[in-house]
Amino acid sequence: MRRTLVWLVATVGAVISVVPFYWMVVASTHDSGELFASPPPFLPGAELLANIANLEKTIHFSRVMITSVWTAIVYTALSALVSAMCGYGLAKYRFRGRGLLLGVVLATMMIPFQVLLVPLFQMMASVGWVDTYQAIIVPFLANSFGIFLMRQAFIDFPDELLESGRLDGAGDLRIFYRIVLPCVRPQLGALVIFTFMGQWNAFIWPLLMLNSEERFTVPVALNHLIGLSRVDYSGLMLGAFLATLPLALIFLLFQRQFVSGLLGGAVKG
């Protein structure tokens, strides 16, 4: 009896979470006009190839995907490195104002991004970075959430290991790369997934910064399908569907680290 109830709840939950995704897939195989029919189509249609061709024609989807992929990878790699180094510094080095510095880093997490928009835009404009790739990568390299996450990861790292490394004559960088970093792979995996997703889905900042169509990222380009008197829903759905694929790939690649990263803190005292 209880088992049936659990199954029932699980099934309903699964349906609720799968249906929007299913609709996205179905909608991407129909002509936009067909989606307004009632009842709406429940089975995949025959327009997938036409929609792909159309998406390529209207917003150069392949170019947009390539831009999104490489900017997200570059950002994720650099940002993970910065987070790890800053987190390590804040966790393991004793210096004046360490607590204050950590406080400042955490405080930046509490400022809503909307407040930073205009000043940050002015900064980018004054260094001539409007409409450049570095404008969507560099300003967010020091990611306070990532720094904090990595600091927490390093704080329990035994000092004895660092000392023995030093005794054996290893420099700070060597200790960091050879001894410390390999030990926090789970947390690093989690951080990579978080930052990649954040950058992949970033919308308002790339929208404000990028002005040339050849530099658009996926969310900014998809936004162009919403017109004044027509909305290309099948294009939007297809684009959104294709855009989830790299995310799924990243998640699969880093999944093992991710799960153990999330649970990593659960049993530590």
Place this chain on the structure above:
Amino acid sequence: MQKNHVIAGVVIAGGLAMSGCATGGAPVKEAPKIAQSPADQLSGEIKVWSWDVAAKALQRMAPEFEKAHPGVKVEVVDIGYDNAYDKITVGLKSGSGLPDVITLEDTQIPGYAENFPGGLVDLTGVAGKYKADFDPAKWAAASSGKGLVALPWDSAPVGLFYRRDHFKQAGVDPESIVTWDDAVKAGEKIKKITGKRLFVSDLTKPDAFTMLLQQLGQGYFKDGKVAVNTPEAVRALTLLKTLKDKDLLQNEKGWDGRVTATKQGKAAAQPTAAWWSGTLTGEMAELSGKFGVIPLPAFDAAGSRTSANGGSALAITSQTKNQNTAWAFVEWLLANKDSQVSMMKNEALFPAYLPALSDPLFDEPQAYFGEQAINRLFADQVRKIPPVELTGDDTQVQEVLKKAVSSVLLNGEDPKTALDGAASRIATATKRPLAQ
């Protein structure tokens, strides 16, 4: 299509309010003015921001301008409609990052003109001579700041789209509808015989009310005073209430709801702007031959038979380093019969430039509309669109009106009472006096 930028607007405005203190950005108070320069002196590169079919039109037209003016380069960027104003607002606020020319919808012009004085170039000196050649309602919208800050592009004359088959089945002659009273009577008859309601409307939004109010020649403000409870306003809302009470309004949520309901044939008519034909032919090609258009029913037998719903203009930002070329392009594109006709033909952008409307293109019968020359009908209405006062506070007013309109249409409140309440709330919020 009237979309709401409320959320984005609030977010950005919040950011602006706070950053305002930090940067102390004081824009120039007086809009820069420009002078006409001879065509042979033009040079340099200009950038233009636009979206949707407007961007397509610009991309097609730019090379022609370049051909006529060697040494000039025009780069058109399609920035997408949905968040265009976020980009424009941040660009104006920070005083950088904007291109030479931007596209603005008429309803957005007053807000930018009021909040960023000096952000857009005052075109009065060079464009004033064209005043008589443009849709008067659009000219009024573009000059709602201190001077003329944009040159009108496309008009959005409103008519009544109707379903030929539904009207025929009910035995109603669409041409016999002259006033809204006629329309209500016809609607009752159609409802009784075909079961179709008269038109689709989102009862939680003030859009239909605003359109009817403009038909009566009024905006939300009169000489800067709050005017949402004038006799005209009460009349407009009372008409909607009558339609609702007789169960003639098909209530559907938002844009997608309206498109879906129209495709399903839930309503026999739709009072909306000429651009709706693009939505019809695009989303419901299978209904070809079923639609026709008549002028909007009037409130009084001799009253106005149109209104406006949408339309854009081009503005030159004061961040431009190439004002003369920018103006030359805008002038060549918009105050020019050939280019306006070309954009009507290819992108269905309905010219606000009156001389273009005499082109034979407008007399062509349209197969989709049962061989009716609907563009002639709309073209004849363009110069008759009642000009109204638009202000930067209009978005705020719409928020207040949402509540007033839905309480009347959904909860049966008295129109006068609801609008009086809305007027006093607006007066408090905008610090403006009441007109009545």
